[in-house]
Amino acid sequence: MLLGCIADDFTGASDLANTLAKGGMSTIQFVGVPKGTAQARCEAGVVALKTRSIAAADAVAQSLTALRWLETQGCRQFLFKYCSTFDSTPRGNIGPVAEALLQALPASVAVVCPVFPATGRTLFMGHLFVKDRLLSESGMENHPLNPMTDPDLRRWLRLQTKGEVGFVPHSIVRQGGEAVRAALDAEAKAGRRLVVVDAIEDADLLAIGAAVADQPLVTGGSGIALGLPENFRKAGMLSNAGSTYKPGKGPGIVLSGSCSSASQAQLAHYLLTHPGLALDPDALMAGSQKVTDAALFVRDHLDDAPAVYSTASPAKVAKSQEKFGRQELAEKIEHFFGALAAALVDEGVARIAVGGGETSGAVVTALKTESLIVGPEIDPGVPALAASGDRRVHLALKSGNFGALDFYDKALHALGEA
Incomplete structure (x- = not known):
């Protein structure tokens, strides 16, 4: 190295x-x-x-x-x-x-x-x-x-x-x-x-x-x-061997946790043609919105590449943070996304486009991925990734402000086919 x-x-x-x-x-x-x-x-x-x-x-x-x-x-x-x-x-x-x-x-x-x-x-x-x-x-x-x-x-x-x-x-x-x-x-x-x-x-x-x-x-x-x-x-040190990345095959979903202005626009664009489920901070913190409920929603809409999201406006985010605490709410949302991703991959989901750094970290950690092979660029700063480990899944991990308006559709296409 x-x-x-x-x-x-x-x-x-x-x-x-x-x-x-x-x-x-x-x-x-x-x-x-x-x-x-x-x-x-x-x-x-x-x-x-x-x-x-x-x-x-x-x-x-x-x-x-x-x-x-x-x-x-x-x-x-x-x-x-x-x-x-x-x-x-x-x-x-x-x-x-x-x-x-x-x-x-x-x-x-x-x-x-x-x-x-x-x-x-x-x-x-x-x-x-x-x-x-x-x-x-x-x-x-x-x-x-x-x-x-x-x-x-x-x-x-x-x-x-x-x-x-x-x-x-x-x-x-x-x-x-x-x-x-x-x-x-x-x-x-x-x-x-x-x-x-x-x-x-x-x-x-x-x-x-x-x-x-x-x-x-x-x-x-x-x-x-x-x-x-x-x-x-x-210095003559590079082998120029290239990447070993290969696209995946199987159902795809979107998980959006970023609340940036770019992520809000990207999610709104995606929801014009795909079903989506919003996380409710009140229900989430009360324990009445469960991972099993979200997994059921995804299963029911799997052919349409659904989105599950906590993305919201700054005003809504601030209100929820004031009510529940910034760190407490963030940890609850991250844990939810991680548990949901692990459950869905175990059920056959093969492609996941993730929006937000904290959300991406929660998802990759929950999947127990050891390393990621870097594939082609989807948008500036965001490559397609193939995970190693027990769960073979293809991922796009997007920083909140990155990506074009149609990022999520492009990402799922770049990760492979259904």
């Missing part, structure tokens, strides 16, 4: 795996930290954790465990992957995990760059944009778990870290890899080990990738990996 990656959620892991596979690296996504040795042909290993919304100390511990396993696989470089919208709170764990990885390797400096231009995530003057909106005006300020109210990543990250945060502006990035490398060295010498780096297009990410070729640690969204395969290719 050449590149060892630690992702803070499951959709982010598949997003990163997609980028690396498209770049020509033989890529495997692992569900949690594996117990054994990786497949011999694995050039990039992505360990998918579920740490995005947990306490910093727990996230650090899990990330260091993943790092130790990746080190035993012979990795030459490591990547800490977080969301392209930098999902975290002022007490979040992106900063603590990055600092812990710097210390453990050890590494003198690491870039911080969540940019993903293909989905409209750009960084300019240290401020993160979603398309033409500042992060704090993009809808992310209403995120149910990690509301993002400040687009200045230097300021946000400083709230989470012990050390000062560095910065490389776009005026330097556009000069190319050598200029970026020199700027990073200067920041490291000044004691600023985590360095926010501007990028507004893929060419910037390629320049940053070239600049970090010899650095032990890289941090960012999946876009930061665009230039990394080329570094290994230039």
Whole structure:
């Protein structure tokens, strides 16, 4: 294994795996930290954790465990992957995990760059944009778990870290890899080990990738990996073996837990032509809406690829969170989706398109999937995946804001046929 990656959620892991596979690296996504040795042909290993919304100390511990396993696989470089919208709170764990990885390797400096231009995530003057909106005006300020109210990543990250945060502006990035490398060295010498780096297009990410070729640690969204395969290719280390993914066959369903504006539109579009069952927070918390009821609904509509969803407007979500508690409600919904997915796969469901990072994590964990083979890209950042383990199922794990309006229909088609 050449590149060892630690992702803070499951959709982010598949997003990163997609980028690396498209770049020509033989890529495997692992569900949690594996117990054994990786497949011999694995050039990039992505360990998918579920740490995005947990306490910093727990996230650090899990990330260091993943790092130790990746080190035993012979990795030459490591990547800490977080969301392209930098999902975290002022007490979040992106900063603590990055600092812990710097210390453990050890590494003198690491870039911080969540940019993903293909989905409209750009960084300019240290401020993160979603398309033409500042992060704090993009809808992310209403995120149910990690509301993002400040687009200045230097300021946000400083709230989470012990050390000062560095910065490389776009005026330097556009000069190319050598200029970026020199700027990073200067920041490291000044004691600023985590360095926010501007990028507004893929060419910037390629320049940053070239600049970090010899650095032990890289941090960012999946876009930061665009230039990394080329570094290994230039060194003659890639086999160019390609993916072993094959489409599946069998019934398909949609599980949507994301409440992002994109997910709301995608679900509404899907429900125009497919049946759907909404989770009722009151009934769910009271125990009167059961997994068996949802499974019965799916069975009755299986020929029409039904959807089961908790997706709702920010106002409805806020009302339910106030009534039941943010964490309590989230855990109940995640457990429901996980149990439902496991039950349905046991009954023959073979294709599942999942919307939302927390929901995806719950589903993959419940399925006891060990690793995922990366297939073709469905939409930017979202590949088709084939699961290993006892339950053979094909999955699409979509981050809430990713995907075109018709994503769910495209996803089920990409995963195989009924």
